[in-house]
Amino acid sequence: MQHYPFSAVVGSDDMALALVLAAVSPEIGGVLVRGEKGTAKTTMVRGLASLLPAVRVVDGCRFSCDPADPDPACPDGPHAADTAVVTRPARLVELPVGASEDRVIGSLDLQQALGAGQIAYQPGLLAEAHRGILYVDEVNLLHDHLVDLLLDAVAMGRSTVEREGVSVAHASRVVLVGTMNPEEGELRPQLLDRFGLTVEVAAPRDPQLRAQVIRRRMAYERDAVGFAAGYRSAERELAERIRAARARVGAVRLADAQLVTIARVCAGFEVDGMRADIVTARAAVAHAAWHGRDAVVKADLRAAARLALPHRRRRNPFDAPGLDEELLDRLLDAEPDPEGPSTGSGPEDDGGPAGEQGGPRPSTSSGHEESSGHEERSAAGQEGACPEPVDGREESEPPSPSTGSGQEGRQTIARAGQTYRTRRFVVAGIGAGEAGRRSRAVTDAGRTIGVSPIGTYGRGLHLPGTIRAAAPHQRARGRTGGGLVLRTGDLRRPVTEGRESNLVLFAVDASGSMAARRRMEAVKTAVLSLLLDAYQRRDKVGLVTFRGDSATLALPPTSSVDAAARRLDALPAGGRTPLAEGLLCAAETLRIERVKDPRRRPLLVLVTDGRATYGPDAVHRSRLAADELRRTGIGAVVIDCETGRLRLGLARLLSVRLGADHVEVDDVAAGTILDVVRRERAA
Incomplete structure (x- = not known):
C-alpha cells in the first residue's frame, strides 16, 4: 500500500518537527501527539517510516542486531564477525490498544515448550520494532501498566523479560510515537512526563488551507502512486537530511553555559524532576544536527523547550497544556547567545520538515484554545432523555438575572473552591468491571x-x-516420551x-434554595475533587442538574476532565425545583450507561433539600420517580441540604423511598461528601 507522503501533509509543522527530532535522536524518548480527530496524526507517523534510513541487520537474528555493533546479550547471539548481513527498510510496528503484555514484550514459545519440551522465548513487538518506529494510536486508552512498560523500554533502550521460567534481555531502541484525542481521557502526569516531546495539533481554521488539505487528499485517493510520485524528490531530500543529521548528532557541541540556560528555563517553568532538563538538552542537540550545525545555538534551545516542557507544566488535569512563550524568551534572553545570532528556531527558517506544504504557518501555541470548543461539543453529544443547556449563550458566559423577585427568581453562578486530594474508596468484594485503579x-x-x-x-x-x-x-x-x-x-x-473503574453520578439540585449560603460552591468543589481523583484512578464521573422546569445532563459520564471542569464551573443556580425530572434524568442516564458499559458499577449521589416545587402533583411525581429508581437496584446517597430551625424532613423521606443513605447537611462539608460516598461504596 502506498502511504501518504510525509511532505504532502498540510499545516502540521510542529508535529513534523517533533517526529523528525525523535527520528534523529531516539534517546529523546518518543513523541506524544495530542489533538482532535481528523488531524493527520496517523498519516504523518506512517509517512515518517518511509523516510528512515534502511538498516543493516545480522541475517537470521530475530532482534535486528546491528552487525557493526551486535548486542552481546542478544538471545540469538553471540554473533560472529563473519555472520551474513542483510539490509532491510526500517519497520513501522503498530501496537493495537487491546494488545496483551505477552504480545508487547514477548513470552514463552508454546510450540517449543509443549512439543519439544524446551523453554524458548518468542519475541514481542518491542523486539520487532527495534531500530524502527513503534506506533501506539489512542495511547491514552492503553492500560497503564503497558504504557509504563513501553516507556521503560524506550528510556533504557532494552526490554527485560522475567516470567514463566524465561529470563531474557534484548536491545529495544525504538522511536516511540503515541497519539491521542484528549476528549477520550488524559494520560496521568507521571506518564506524560515519560514522553520526551509533545505537540498539540488542531485542524487549520483558514478556509484556503483547509481547501488545500481536501484537494491533496482527493488527489491521493484518485491515484495514490501518481500522487506520491509528485513528492518523490521532496521525500528523498528529507530522507537524506535525516540520515545526515543522525550521523552528525553525536558530534554536536553543547556548551556548559547552555546547560545552565536549560536548567534555568526548566526551573523557571517549575517542572518537576530532572527529566525535562535532560530531554531539552537532547532535543536541542538533535535540532542543531537537523539544521546542519556543529554547535547548539539559542534557536535550538527555544525549539527544544517548546516541545519538551508544555506537558510537564500541568500540575493537575484541570490545567491547560501550553507554554508561556514570553516567559520562555525572557529566560533565554537572560544571557547572550554564546554562539551568536539565531539562524532560525525550527521549520520557520527553511519551510520545516515538510518544506513543500505552503500556506499560512500554524500557531506556535499549544493549540488548546483552538480545540477547546470541539472538546466541549463532543462531551455534550450524548444520547438520552436529558436535554443539554441551550439558551443562546456561550457556556462560560454567566446568565443574566431574571426579572422575578426572591430567591426562586434569580440565577447565580457559584465558583468552586480549591480542589483537594481524596482518599481512595473501594467497592467491597471483587467485581468484573473495566480495568482501572479503584476497586x-x-x-x-x-x-x-x-x-x-x-x-x-x-x-x-x-x-x-x-x-x-x-x-x-x-x-x-499412551505417552511414551517427547512432548x-x-x-x-x-x-x-x-x-x-x-x-x-467505577461511575459516580452526581444529581445536584440547582434551584434557588440551593444557591443560598454558598452551598453550590461546596458541591462544585466536592465534584471537582472527586473528578480529579477519578481521573487518577480511571473512574467515570457524571453530573445531572435540575432547576426551573427541567433536568439537564450537564456532564455526561466522561473521563475528559478539561471539558468537565468548564461545564461545572459555569453551572448556574436559581428557579424552582423539578425533583421528579432530576430523578428520571439520573435514572435514564444510568440506564444508557448500563447498556453501553454493563460491567461498570455506578453510585448515585443526590444533593438536595428534598423539595419538589415544579409542576402539578410535584410531590407525588417525585415519589413515583424515586420508587422507579429504587427498583433498578442502584446504590445511592442523599445529601440533605435543608437548613433552619423548622425542617420538613423531605430529603430524609426521599432517602427512605430510594433505599439510600441519608446525611444531614450540617454534618457534611465539601470534603465530607466524599467520605459518605466511600462509606456507601465500601458497604
Whole structure:
C-alpha cells in the first residue's frame, strides 16, 4: 500500500518537527501527539517510516542486531564477525490498544515448550520494532501498566523479560510515537512526563488551507502512486537530511553555559524532576544536527523547550497544556547567545520538515484554545432523555438575572473552591468491571490469582496450569516420551486480579434554595475533587442538574476532565425545583450507561433539600420517580441540604423511598461528601 507522503501533509509543522527530532535522536524518548480527530496524526507517523534510513541487520537474528555493533546479550547471539548481513527498510510496528503484555514484550514459545519440551522465548513487538518506529494510536486508552512498560523500554533502550521460567534481555531502541484525542481521557502526569516531546495539533481554521488539505487528499485517493510520485524528490531530500543529521548528532557541541540556560528555563517553568532538563538538552542537540550545525545555538534551545516542557507544566488535569512563550524568551534572553545570532528556531527558517506544504504557518501555541470548543461539543453529544443547556449563550458566559423577585427568581453562578486530594474508596468484594485503579476486580491484566478452564475468565494461555491439568493423564493417553499429550479440556487460562473503574453520578439540585449560603460552591468543589481523583484512578464521573422546569445532563459520564471542569464551573443556580425530572434524568442516564458499559458499577449521589416545587402533583411525581429508581437496584446517597430551625424532613423521606443513605447537611462539608460516598461504596 502506498502511504501518504510525509511532505504532502498540510499545516502540521510542529508535529513534523517533533517526529523528525525523535527520528534523529531516539534517546529523546518518543513523541506524544495530542489533538482532535481528523488531524493527520496517523498519516504523518506512517509517512515518517518511509523516510528512515534502511538498516543493516545480522541475517537470521530475530532482534535486528546491528552487525557493526551486535548486542552481546542478544538471545540469538553471540554473533560472529563473519555472520551474513542483510539490509532491510526500517519497520513501522503498530501496537493495537487491546494488545496483551505477552504480545508487547514477548513470552514463552508454546510450540517449543509443549512439543519439544524446551523453554524458548518468542519475541514481542518491542523486539520487532527495534531500530524502527513503534506506533501506539489512542495511547491514552492503553492500560497503564503497558504504557509504563513501553516507556521503560524506550528510556533504557532494552526490554527485560522475567516470567514463566524465561529470563531474557534484548536491545529495544525504538522511536516511540503515541497519539491521542484528549476528549477520550488524559494520560496521568507521571506518564506524560515519560514522553520526551509533545505537540498539540488542531485542524487549520483558514478556509484556503483547509481547501488545500481536501484537494491533496482527493488527489491521493484518485491515484495514490501518481500522487506520491509528485513528492518523490521532496521525500528523498528529507530522507537524506535525516540520515545526515543522525550521523552528525553525536558530534554536536553543547556548551556548559547552555546547560545552565536549560536548567534555568526548566526551573523557571517549575517542572518537576530532572527529566525535562535532560530531554531539552537532547532535543536541542538533535535540532542543531537537523539544521546542519556543529554547535547548539539559542534557536535550538527555544525549539527544544517548546516541545519538551508544555506537558510537564500541568500540575493537575484541570490545567491547560501550553507554554508561556514570553516567559520562555525572557529566560533565554537572560544571557547572550554564546554562539551568536539565531539562524532560525525550527521549520520557520527553511519551510520545516515538510518544506513543500505552503500556506499560512500554524500557531506556535499549544493549540488548546483552538480545540477547546470541539472538546466541549463532543462531551455534550450524548444520547438520552436529558436535554443539554441551550439558551443562546456561550457556556462560560454567566446568565443574566431574571426579572422575578426572591430567591426562586434569580440565577447565580457559584465558583468552586480549591480542589483537594481524596482518599481512595473501594467497592467491597471483587467485581468484573473495566480495568482501572479503584476497586478489586477480575480483569484482563494484573496479578494471577488462579486458573480456569479455557472459555471462562481471563485470556491467553496459562502454561503451568495447563501442564498441571494434563500431567495426571499422560500414562492413560499412551505417552511414551517427547512432548505432552494434550486435550482441549486441559487448556487453562489465567484468572488475574487487578482494579476496576467505577461511575459516580452526581444529581445536584440547582434551584434557588440551593444557591443560598454558598452551598453550590461546596458541591462544585466536592465534584471537582472527586473528578480529579477519578481521573487518577480511571473512574467515570457524571453530573445531572435540575432547576426551573427541567433536568439537564450537564456532564455526561466522561473521563475528559478539561471539558468537565468548564461545564461545572459555569453551572448556574436559581428557579424552582423539578425533583421528579432530576430523578428520571439520573435514572435514564444510568440506564444508557448500563447498556453501553454493563460491567461498570455506578453510585448515585443526590444533593438536595428534598423539595419538589415544579409542576402539578410535584410531590407525588417525585415519589413515583424515586420508587422507579429504587427498583433498578442502584446504590445511592442523599445529601440533605435543608437548613433552619423548622425542617420538613423531605430529603430524609426521599432517602427512605430510594433505599439510600441519608446525611444531614450540617454534618457534611465539601470534603465530607466524599467520605459518605466511600462509606456507601465500601458497604
